[in-house]
Amino acid sequence: MAGNPIAVIVGVGPGTGAAIARRFATAYPVALLARSPENFEGLVTEINQSGGKALGVSTDVSSETSVKAAFEKIQQEFGKVPIAAAIFNASARPQRKPLLELTVDEFQAGFDVSSKGAFIFSQAVLPGLIEQAERQDAKYPPTLIFTGATASVKANALMSGFTSPKHALRALSLSIAREFAPKGVHVAHAILDGVIDIPLTREWLKDQPAEAKIAPDDIAETYWNLHQQSRRCFTNEIDIRPMLEKW
Amino acid sequence: MAGNPIAVIVGVGPGTGAAIARRFATAYPVALLARSPENFEGLVTEINQSGGKALGVSTDVSSETSVKAAFEKIQQEFGKVPIAAAIFNASARPQRKPLLELTVDEFQAGFDVSSKGAFIFSQAVLPGLIEQAERQDAKYPPTLIFTGATASVKANALMSGFTSPKHALRALSLSIAREFAPKGVHVAHAILDGVIDIPLTREWLKDQPAEAKIAPDDIAETYWNLHQQSRRCFTNEIDIRPMLEKW
Amino acid sequence: MAGNPIAVIVGVGPGTGAAIARRFATAYPVALLARSPENFEGLVTEINQSGGKALGVSTDVSSETSVKAAFEKIQQEFGKVPIAAAIFNASARPQRKPLLELTVDEFQAGFDVSSKGAFIFSQAVLPGLIEQAERQDAKYPPTLIFTGATASVKANALMSGFTSPKHALRALSLSIAREFAPKGVHVAHAILDGVIDIPLTREWLKDQPAEAKIAPDDIAETYWNLHQQSRRCFTNEIDIRPMLEKW
Amino acid sequence: MAGNPIAVIVGVGPGTGAAIARRFATAYPVALLARSPENFEGLVTEINQSGGKALGVSTDVSSETSVKAAFEKIQQEFGKVPIAAAIFNASARPQRKPLLELTVDEFQAGFDVSSKGAFIFSQAVLPGLIEQAERQDAKYPPTLIFTGATASVKANALMSGFTSPKHALRALSLSIAREFAPKGVHVAHAILDGVIDIPLTREWLKDQPAEAKIAPDDIAETYWNLHQQSRRCFTNEIDIRPMLEKW
Numbered sequence A, B, C, D: 001m002a003g004n005p006i007a008v009i010v011g012v013g014p015g016t017g018a019a020i021a022r023r024f025a026t027a028y029p030v031a032l033l034a035r036s037p038e039n040f041e042g043l044v045t046e047i048n049q050s051g052g053k054a055l056g057v058s059t060d061v062s063s064e065t066s067v068k069a070a071f072e073k074i075q076q077e078f079g080k081v082p083i084a085a086a087i088f089n090a091s092a093r094p095q096r097k098p099l100l101e102l103t104v105d106e107f108q109a110g111f112d113v114s115s116k117g118a119f120i121f122s123q124a125v126l127p128g129l130i131e132q133a134e135r136q137d138a139k140y141p142p143t144l145i146f147t148g149a150t151a152s153v154k155a156n157a158l159m160s161g162f163t164s165p166k167h168a169l170r171a172l173s174l175s176i177a178r179e180f181a182p183k184g185v186h187v188a189h190a191i192l193d194g195v196i197d198i199p200l201t202r203e204w205l206k207d208q209p210a211e212a213k214i215a216p217d218d219i220a221e222t223y224w225n226l227h228q229q230s231r232r233c234f235t236n237e238i239d240i241r242p243m244l245e246k247w
Helices: A016-025 A041-049 A064-078 A104-134 A160-183 A216-228 B016-025 B041-049 B064-078 B104-133 B160-183 B216-228 C016-025 C041-049 C064-078 C104-133 C160-183 C216-228 D016-025 D041-049 D064-078 D104-134 D160-183 D216-228
Strands: A006-010 A030-034 A054-058 A083-088 A143-149 A186-192 A237-240 B006-010 B030-034 B054-058 B083-088 B143-149 B186-192 B237-240 C006-010 C030-034 C054-058 C083-088 C143-149 C186-192 C237-240 D006-010 D030-034 D054-058 D083-088 D143-149 D186-192 D237-240
Touching (some): A006 A016, A016 A030, A016 A083, A030 A041, A041 A054, A054 A064, A083 A104, A143 A160, A143 A216, A160 B160, A186 A216, A216 A237, A216 D216, B006 B016, B016 B030, B016 B041, B016 B216, B030 B041, B083 B104, B083 B216, B143 B216, B160 B186, B216 B237, C016 C216, C104 C160, C160 D104, C160 D160, D006 D016, D006 D064, D016 D041, D016 D216, D054 D064, D104 D160, D143 D216
Parallel strands (some): B006 B083, B030 B054, D006 D030, D186 D237
């Protein structure tokens, strides 16, 4: 492999994913993956017009075929380049529902993204991350970050369809972290424990100050700081809350 | 519903599941579910000949259709009876494998049992457990126990295909525990942290004393003790190790 | 050492400690330790009159001198006998207080019991427990149980003076468990996550059904079941909640 | 209060504490506390000569009197100023020892620093941190960081005298984090899970590459990044390992 390393972000929507994409685009060409093109089109334009370089690829992360096709497009665009950072930010929506009212498909939906999707994405990016780890001129250790949630460590009632896949994702992240750290790949799991301030949550906590929600730009900055950590200081798990969170 | 309550055990093989079945069969008629009839046939005969009552049903716990068919057979045999205890003891085999060598199907295999299977089983037994909880004459609160493993709480390298589903199972158990405790159903997750002394592991730790492995009969006794706990003393998580375990 | 093994319980008051004492007194002569004699006098009489054998010793568990004196009295009474079970049930009272209003002495008070006291008690009982572990005729593996609380695993605001010592106690218990399991001593930490139904809490949750509080007798039964576990099935941590607990 | 805010670091030795001091001294005047003056004298000179401003104060953090005297000296030097960052980096040395060979004093020694000392230090700095939180011109939310270790979350055998106080410290940190976040103070607990590359450990892991130890400068950078987090993105717990750590 040769050429400048890229960053790959999956789960790019109008909130956290976009903020992460903007942050990493200041340092690397970025490939932005999301199911629906409308989730990345404006952002791709924005980054490309502001001096960065972005490619959007419509991808179903739970489909190995779709992910393989996406990485072929990435290679066509950027060449066979190493990967400096890969961010798994995809997620099914949380849904509160009594266990006996869930269908099997509803229960399983979260796993398509958080277990199968995270696994397929990891397999797709790890060779490029390892390649970057072996390069003498890599500025920072290549980094693979998984976005988690409160449900990653707390299994509340009525949340089985969300908390089970999130626990699975956390385990995947920690297992990969242990396997690939000796190869120089830095893997981290971030527990976002609170409401993130994105369009979807605009109506939530409206009577509260801004400090009741997590700011996507600040998540992005924290992810960037994780990426900057040296081989002698890897963080594998971190939690994030807004100042006013009850926990 | 009327009639004597039963116990239902899924994941009945020649080891832990059989021991649990024998223990609960001293108090209840038992329905024993396993994929392969050879896993329960001898046991069913043994229990029926020694004064208990057992029904074996060949079941693929990851298939809603198969589980529904199994519970129809159970109802034909025992009538529409409440459930005093339900034990989820099914599991995929642990497999050590580098992440990049796993296929998507191999990674997902554990989820069929530990997430989808556990969910389908829970939905199948909870109505009968709730029914038992509402009966004045229930001797003990109805109990739903999930068998976990070291991998339920520790995500080791090379174990992603085992530890991810086990974390998911643990989350499911804790979420169900929180939802159904107020209805009187006692849900517990058991972390079996060590090698269990079953035919499959006969050759393992051969140079070690017997106390290096967990005894299936003793697991069964502990599960029985969990079942006996009152409504004013529910254990929702317990760990189990042999005396010589390093942890 | 010779003679019948005894059980030693520290932190015997009108609630959990008394229930544990009664349960273990059905199998062993019991030594009951508490700071104030009024906490054990009635209970000692009750056990001795109902066919058991009990000795009460006024003890300050945070004082090595006091604990040594107590074990001398125990030896005078029962002889130099092994210890089948030792229960550490002592605790400072939880106190909600803003951090900046706590005095150093108030903050430290809990440590006198939960760290220093638990350590002194452990050192006092472990030789007798090991002795019992080495006896061929021991019915059950000797057991050392520590009573913990919600605060053992959750560090809430305003609770620093309670949660810090309880976390310390849990660590002590788990460290001792790992060190002494290979010697045959079974060590367990119980997380009592809820209000216990004792005289002190009589006015709490008065509008709730009985199932909102943990029953001391049922804790005692669970501790007894832990004691009965075999060397091939040690539980090192268990949680306990009433059916109606929110967690 | 008026004037420029300062940073206060306790537990300044030739390793992590010094690195943290250097990092925070690039932004703030620093007060450096350690028991022995030789631990900070060279560092104070170095910082003052390189354009920063540092004051060293010989302090026994486990003594309220000593800490009060230290903060009076700090006020004499810097005026009654707010505190932008406070780092608790003090620790007793880990010691492997069988439980039955520890004296009560040895067992308690770690608590003097990690429970009593951390509590006294927290009470000393929190008013100044709150003052800073209320200032309109504060660049970053004031931050209180506690240095933890593997033993903060894992209670190994033979380590009771180290792991118990470290668990206590973690609980104190998390409790303070919950209480003071709504006031704008950012509290974080760092789990340093590995050998830190300091003079004390020079002979350890000598046959291993540099990536087998955590680099103090990189810890300092991570602490600085925690300090920079906004009110809408507080990290309360983070782990840190070298690339080659087994965990």
